[in-house]
Amino acid sequence: xxxxxxxxxxxxxxxxxxxxxxxxxxxxxxxxxxxxxxxxxxxxxxxxxxxxxxxxxxxxxxxxxxxxxxxxxxxxxxxxxxxxxxxxxxxxxxxxxxxxxxxxxxxxxxxxxxxxxxxxxxxxxxxxxxxxxxxxxxxxxxxxxxxxxxxxxxxxxxxxxxxxxxxxxxxxxxxxxxxxxxxxxxxxxxxxxxxxxxxxxxxxxxxxxxxxxxxxxxxxxxxxxxxxxxxxxxxxxx
Amino acid sequence: xxxxxxxxxxxxxxxxxxxxxxxxxxxxxxxxxxxxxxxxxxxxxxxxxxxxxxxxxxxxxxxxxxxxxxxxxxxxxxxxxxxxxxxxxxxxxxxxxxxxxxxxxxxxxxxxxxxxxxxxxxxxxxxxxxxxxxxxxxxxxxxxxxxxxxxxxxxx
Amino acid sequence: xxxxxxxxxxxxxxxxxxxxxxxxxxxxxxxxxxxxxxxxxxxxxxxxxxxxxxxxxxxxxxxxxxxxxxxxxxxxxxxxxxxxxxxx
Numbered sequence: 001x002x003x004x005x006x007x008x009x010x011x012x013x014x015x016x017x018x019x020x021x022x023x024x025x026x027x028x029x030x031x032x033x034x035x036x037x038x039x040x041x042x043x044x045x046x047x048x049x050x051x052x053x054x055x056x057x058x059x060x061x062x063x064x065x066x067x068x069x070x071x072x073x074x075x076x077x078x079x080x081x082x083x084x085x086x087x088x089x090x091x092x093x094x095x096x097x098x099x100x101x102x103x104x105x106x107x108x109x110x111x112x113x114x115x116x117x118x119x120x121x122x123x124x125x126x127x128x129x130x131x132x133x134x135x136x137x138x139x140x141x142x143x144x145x146x147x148x149x150x151x152x153x154x155x156x157x158x159x160x161x162x163x164x165x166x167x168x169x170x171x172x173x174x175x176x177x178x179x180x181x182x183x184x185x186x187x188x189x190x191x192x193x194x195x196x197x198x199x200x201x202x203x204x205x206x207x208x209x210x211x212x213x214x215x216x217x218x219x220x221x222x223x224x225x226x227x228x229x230x231x232x233x234x235x236x237x238x
Numbered sequence: 239x240x241x242x243x244x245x246x247x248x249x250x251x252x253x254x255x256x257x258x259x260x261x262x263x264x265x266x267x268x269x270x271x272x273x274x275x276x277x278x279x280x281x282x283x284x285x286x287x288x289x290x291x292x293x294x295x296x297x298x299x300x301x302x303x304x305x306x307x308x309x310x311x312x313x314x315x316x317x318x319x320x321x322x323x324x325x326x327x328x329x330x331x332x333x334x335x336x337x338x339x340x341x342x343x344x345x346x347x348x349x350x351x352x353x354x355x356x357x358x359x360x361x362x363x364x365x366x367x368x369x370x371x372x373x374x375x376x377x378x379x380x381x382x383x384x385x386x387x388x389x390x391x392x393x394x
Numbered sequence: 395x396x397x398x399x400x401x402x403x404x405x406x407x408x409x410x411x412x413x414x415x416x417x418x419x420x421x422x423x424x425x426x427x428x429x430x431x432x433x434x435x436x437x438x439x440x441x442x443x444x445x446x447x448x449x450x451x452x453x454x455x456x457x458x459x460x461x462x463x464x465x466x467x468x469x470x471x472x473x474x475x476x477x478x479x480x481x482x
Contacts, residue, residue, distance in 0.1 A: 070261050077265045079452060080272075092264040099303070100257040167250040184246055241478070248470065259463060266456070273453050283460065290467055293474055 039216075062105045065113065067097040069104070106163065119214045126210065127172055134176040134198070141195060149195050153182070156189040158208055165215045172207055242296035252294040259287035267364045271353065277360035281367030288368075289375050297380070306376065309369045316366025323358050335359075396447070403443040410436040427472050434465035 070093035078085055105113070141149055160166055170181040173191060178198040183190045193199040243249060266273075267280030291300050324335040332339035337355025338348040346354070413436075416429035438458045445454030 066257065070257065073258060073261055074265060077262065078269060085268075088268050092261060092268065096257050096260045096264065100260065103253050103257055106253065163246055163250050167247050170247050181247075243474070252470070262459065262463075266460075273456050275456065279460075283463065286463065286467055290470065293467075293470055 059101065061113070063097055063101040066101045066104055067093050070096050116215060123210060123214055127175070130207075131176050134178050137197065138177045138194065151195075152193055152199060154191050154193055154199055154202065156191060156202070156208075158187055158189055159217075160208070160212055160215075161217045162215065165211055165217060168214070169208060169211045172211065173202070242299070243294045248294050252290050256287050256291055259290070260284060263287065263364075267360055268357070270360050271356070277363030278367055280360075281364035282371060284364065284368040285371035285375075288372050292372075292375065292379075297376070304372060306373075309373050309376070311369075313366050313369035313373065316362045316364070316369060319362030319365065320359055323355060323362070327355070399443050399446055403440055406436050406440055406443075410440075423476065427469065431465060431469055434461065438462055 071089060074089040074093055075081070078089065141147060158166075158169065160169065166184055170184060170189065173179050173181045173189070178194040179202060180192045181189060182192055191202065193202060263280045263283035263286075265280075266275035266283060267277060270276035270280075288300070288304050291303070323337075327336045327339045328334050330339040330342050335355075337352040339351075340355050341348045341351040344351055344354065410433050413429050413432050416425050417433070420426045420429060438461060441454050441458045441461070442451070445451040448454075
């Protein structure tokens, strides 16, 4: 009868939509993984071929970027911009950058520095917003008469790879009030959290996803990457 | 002996901070005439940056940046700059450390020559103070025995 | 503006004096180190407020930077010493 046919048709259409959604998701995952692998393979190839030239190119880039950062810091400290003081600034920045160029950028692939810096600059406002939210929550906890805190120590296994991403995540966790990173024990973060709400916020892993997105590590399916991918795929499909 | 720290946070943050501390120390030395600072203060902050590296990485890794021999050399060079400028003023027919005589060899007028002379003397003082501070830290932290190359040869 | 900064300075002074209790009576050395660190952060802001009152802020920013630096290095050195003491 018509009603059962209609219901059958609706069920079929739902099934088809579900399957096509799964196929689209598979396609997006494969696309992300393929680009990550291609980038890895290229990096390994370049490192294996031109170790000598690559090393000196990395050193020169580190020297230039350190020199620029030092010049900006000098201009910030000294408010005088006449020729004498600026030339002193150039000499001092040159000396410091020459003797310490391998300090700030330890293990960085050539060509990624600008992207990482831009993503880091975009991450800071979100971190400030989280700090403000946590401030309100901890102030409410401290000022209420029965102080509903529940201090606990959590162990978070993390999927990050390099030193500087560990440090960025640990510092972000310590800066938001309510959580303190106690130790990093070979991929495990040992964190002390003040109350249940703060611990749950940490366990969802959003901060870790964002830090992995800055340093382009750990195959993750971050929202911004999916949006970029979908644009590429829509162009290909047309 | 100060051993290497195993904590990845302390190592990375010290590594990033050391160039900023060194640039701040050079700023304090150069701007002694305008804001609080000068030679001695800048020298101590410069030494503090190297001591931070020594604390977090141990002597073995910091040896290539600042070793015992380099520290001895720097302390002598600092005093040489200070006394050298003084004797230069003496040779140019003035009093000891009378910077206005420097106007004879530099193409500036007397007041500017005094300012440049003081800047040079502050640099010398900063270098000497940095070297002596690091030397004191190395002596106290290692109990007088620094594993230099000579000691390794003597053991063998 | 002056009275607002004066109020902020006085409140921070009172908070720093409260933390002094932990420095004196803290059972053990870890409490004392953490309390000294906390007093250090309050001292930075009080120095800057002094700078506003004397009209020369840029001079006091230099002093605050040096104090923050020494606070950090002091913490690292104290932690290093305690770690070595524990190993022995």
